[in-house]
Amino acid sequence: MEKKTKRRRSTLPGPVKKLFWAGRLAIGAAAFVPLFLFMVLFNFKVDCQGYFQGDQELRDVVELMLNGHDVVGAERLNNSQRKIIKTFVHNMENVPATIALGSSRVMMISSEMLGTDSFYNCAITGADMYDLMGTYYLFEQRGAVPQNIIIGVDPWVFGGEDAVDPRSDKALYAEFLLRDLGIETDFETEDPTMKWEALYSPSYFQGNLTYFLSAQGEVVKPQAVEGDVMAQDTEVMRSDGSIVYSRSFRTQPQESVDAAALEQTGNFFRMEYYEKPEEERTELFTKFVQYLQGKGIRVVFLLSPYHPIAYDNAMENAEHYSGFLATEPLIRRIAKQLDVPVYGSYNPYAMGLMNADFYDGIHVRSEALSSFFPPLEDILYNLENNIDVSVNYRKKAPLQEDAPKGAQLT
Numbered sequence: 278m279e280k281k282t283k284r285r286r287s288t289l290p291g292p293v294k295k296l297f298w299a300g301r302l303a304i305g306a307a308a309f310v311p312l313f314l315f316m317v318l319f320n321f322k323v324d325c326q327g328y329f330q331g332d333q334e335l336r337d338v339v340e341l342m343l344n345g346h347d348v349v350g351a352e353r354l355n356n357s358q359r360k361i362i363k364t365f366v367h368n369m370e371n372v373p374a375t376i377a378l379g380s381s382r383v384m385m386i387s388s389e390m391l392g393t394d395s396f397y398n399c400a401i402t403g404a405d406m407y408d409l410m411g412t413y414y415l416f417e418q419r420g421a422v423p424q425n426i427i428i429g430v431d432p433w434v435f436g437g438e439d440a441v442d443p444r445s446d447k448a449l450y451a452e453f454l455l456r457d458l459g460i461e462t463d464f465e466t467e468d469p470t471m472k473w474e475a476l477y478s479p480s481y482f483q484g485n486l487t488y489f490l491s492a493q494g495e496v497v498k499p500q501a502v503e504g505d506v507m508a509q510d511t512e513v514m515r516s517d518g519s520i521v522y523s524r525s526f527r528t529q530p531q532e533s534v535d536a537a538a539l540e541q542t543g544n545f546f547r548m549e550y551y552e553k554p555e556e557e558r559t560e561l562f563t564k565f566v567q568y569l570q571g572k573g574i575r576v577v578f579l580l581s582p583y584h585p586i587a588y589d590n591a592m593e594n595a596e597h598y599s600g601f602l603a604t605e606p607l608i609r610r611i612a613k614q615l616d617v618p619v620y621g622s623y624n625p626y627a628m629g630l631m632n633a634d635f636y637d638g639i640h641v642r643s644e645a646l647s648s649f650f651p652p653l654e655d656i657l658y659n660l661e662n663n664i665d666v667s668v669n670y671r672k673k674a675p676l677q678e679d680a681p682k683g684a685q686l687t
Contacts, residue, residue, distance in 0.1 A: 316482045338499045339364045342516045346501040351514035354499060358401045359408070359446055362518075363415055365397075372421040373397040375653060377518075378412055379429025380404040382581040385643035386427065387519035392652035398518035403442040406434045406558060410565055411449035417457070425575045425653070432604035432623065433547035434562065435554035440547045458564055522636060531633060535586060541638035542590040551600030554607050566615055577656055578612055580605060580621040581646070582628050585674065587638040605670055618660055620650050622670040 335357050341348050342365060354361060366372075374395040377386045384400040399412045409428065416422045433440035454460040506513055506521055513521040521527075529537075569576050582588075591598040605623050612619045622628055625635075634645035651659075659666055 316479070317476050319482060319486075321476060334499050335360055335364060338514075339368065341499075341501050342514070342518075343368060343370075345516050347506055347516055347521075348499050348514045349502045349509050350499045350511050351520075352512040355402050356444060359412075359444065362399050362401070362412060365518075366415040366419055369397075371395075372416060372419065373423055375425040375427065376416075376423045377427040377429065377579075378404070378409050379427075379579070379581075380431050381520075382431060382640060383427070383429030383579055384518075384520045385641075385646055386429075386579075386650070387515060387643075388517045390519075390643070390647050390650070390652070391656075392654060396517055396653075398515075398520075400429060400518070403444070404431070405440060405442045405445050406562065407441065407445035407447055407450040409434065409562075410453050411446045413565075413569070414449055414453035414457070417453075422572060422574060424573075425577070425657070426569060427577045427579055428566075429579045429581055430608050431581075432601050433551060435558045435604055435607065436547060436551040436600060437555055439550045454561075457568060458561075460561075460564075526636060527642075529636075534584075534635060534637060535632055538584040538586040538632075538635065538638035541584075542587055545587065545591065545598065545601070546639055548591070548598055548601045551598075553600050553603055559607065559611070563611055563615070566611070566617065570615065575657065575660060576615075576617050577660070578608060578617055578619045579650060580608065580619060580623055581639075582621060582625040582630055582634075582641050583623055584635040584638045585625050585630070585632055588623065588625055589674070609667070609670070616663075618656070618666050620656075620666055621646075622668055624670050624672060626674050627668045627670045627672045 335354065338348055338351065338354060339361060375391065375393060376396070377383055377398045377400055379400045381400060381402045381404075384398060384402075386398055386400075388394055388396045401408050401412065404412075413422075413426070451462050454462050502509060502513055506515070508524060509521070510525065511523050512526075513523075515521065566576055583591075591601050595602055601623075609619055611617070625631070628645075628649050630641070630645055634642050636642055658664075
């Protein structure tokens with residue numbers, strides 16, 4: 278019987294083997310480097326959030342707005358909104374009689390809606406408590422404050438550090454607390470390296486690519502609006518600080534709006550870890566409003582409603598969203614204590630709103646907002662005459678009020 282012999286696998290000498298693997302790595306790196314460099318360059322040039330191009334364009338935007346122009350393509354400067362407002366406030370000729378503070382959920386408030394020419398919307402995307410106080414403090418730094426302040430109070434304002442926007446100006450907030458409220462606080466200065474991480478971020482590349490394709494290969498730089506403001510294909514920042522969403526966003530099919538609202542329930546904005554309003558933030562907010570009133574400023578609260586799908590989800594998962602559901606009663610208690618009128622409600626049913634009254638899960642349409650938030654003249658009349666503008670914020674969905682316990686909504 279013939280004995281089989283095993284073949285020995287040929288092996289390369291050690292130095293040759295090292296060179297072989299080094300060559301493979303070099304080839305892989307050579308293929309990767311151009312792709313990486315392309316991503317970095319693309320992120321820098323398109324820069325849909327304005328991390329890098331914003332500083333170059335910011336002053337031009339402010340100059341346009343100060344001259345009464347509406348600006349198209351301003352969504353590229355979302356991450357520079359705080360700088361825009363700061364530059365605007367420090368350079369405006371006259372301080373407006375009325376301002377609005379809050380998040381993007383109240384950015385639709387405009388001069389036309391309020392029926393006044395002396396108004397500026399200081400709302401900031403994702404605004405937290407630091408932003409509310411810091412933005413107001415800009416006017417004090419300038420040496421003149423508004424007569425009326427509309428505060429869009431979002432539920433996350435009373436949440437913990439999870440609800441803090443990393444872009445908010447902590448130093449400005451801390452200075453206001455120390456100088457005006459006599460409160461010392463620790464704060465972290467902005468990490469200047471954070472924005473550069475976006476250069477090599479695949480997720481930022483994906484966002485830039487989506488923006489680039491939606492703009493049909495053109496990067497829309499901020500410039501004065503030409504033609505009808507309502508016919509623009511990108512977001513418009515009005516000269517009064519309010520916004521008009523792009524035509525495509527405003528005219529989405531209802532199915533798309535509802536789908537967006539449903540998707541947003543999967544990660545309810547800043548509500549996921551919000552168990553209850555924090556006492557410290559509640560106390561700070563109360564002191565802030567008292568401070569404004571002490572300076573003779575008239576204060577109004579506005580609670581922007583949530584899409585019925587988002588609100589229903591919170592109600593059905595009350596234990597998980599206990600902080601959200603506890604916030605409106607808290608705000609109304611503060612308002613009653615300080616004689617501050619409260620317009621609106623987080624509850625869409627309390628305002629008679631339906632799915633069609635929203636852009637997505639958290640932004641109410643401007644037409645719906647104006648249905649319960651009146652012109653400034655009426656707001657001031659109601660305030661001066663102690664007219665109660667509160668609503669039944671516990672109102673249930675129309676089909677739910679008479680439904681037997683355990684019934685399914687249809």
